[in-house]
Amino acid sequence: MGSREAERDAILRALAPVVDGIAATFGPVCEVVLHDYRRPERSVVAVAGSVTGRTVGGAMSEIGLRVLARGDDARDELNYVTRTGAGRLVKSSTMVLRDSAGAVFGALCVNVDVTEMDRVRDLLGALAGPATEPPVTTTFGDDIDSVVEALLDAHLRSQDQTWAGLDRARRLAFFRGLDERGVFAVRRAVEQVAARLGISRASAYNYLAQARATTTDTPEGATP
Incomplete structure (x- = not known):
């Protein structure tokens, strides 16, 4: 285990100058972030x-939590577009x-800030056809609690009932959805x-355990 950790540390050290090099190449609209997923609450190392x-x-951000939740099955996510809480449009790649x-x-x-380019495109494309779907707003911040809170808010808004109005199956699905987004890795x-839901910690752990058991026990392609 020690040699594996040393190898990972060496990879991160080797990539540190790459972070500076990429950002310098693309200028002030570009940001490069190096993450160590072994510590989600303070994953940014460069x-x-x-x-x-x-x-x-x-x-890490919501995107990082999603990658973390997929474990070794995670794949690169390239050229996706999000909008920051401040309204900036960002084109990103996560490798x-x-x-x-x-x-x-x-x-x-x-991360590349394409806000101004998007405005120019809107002006030029106003007569070209219908607008595309707006990008999803993503929470970026140094505080992991704010990232978890944003994911929880979004998940609650997606329900057509309050937590109290959800039946057991939908409550389990609610916890399963949060788990799939990496929330409980934090x-x-x-x-x-x-x-936030107004339930005891024991109840929350129970819902999470049952949600994970349901996922594990459900055959591929079947509906629980």
Whole structure:
């Protein structure tokens, strides 16, 4: 285990100058962030540029949590577009980092602020056809609690009932959805979710355990 951790540390050290090089190449509209997924609450180990306002020691975003939840099955996510809470349009790529055994342990992320380019495109394309779907707003921040809170808010809004109005199956689906987005990879997330829903910590852990058991026990392609 020690040699594996040393290898991962060496990969991160080797990529640190790459972070600066990419950001310098593309200029002030570009931000490059290096993540160590072994510590989700402070995953940012190197950053150059300032598009999302990340700093070293900051937490991973919703996107990083999603990648983390997929474990070693995670794949690179390239050229996706999100909108920051401040309204900036960002085009990003997230490239997962693997050790020699193929285990995912981090990511190199490139974020490019395309807000002004998007405005020009809108002007030029006003007569070209219908608008495309708006990008999803994504929470970027150094505080992991704010990221979890944003995911929880979005998940609650997607329900057509309050938590109290959900039956058992939908409550389990609710916890399963949060788990698939990597929420429970964060320390204290269960307590945070429980407090927000107005249930006990024991109840939250119980719902999570049942949701995971249902996922494990359901054959592929079947509906639980």
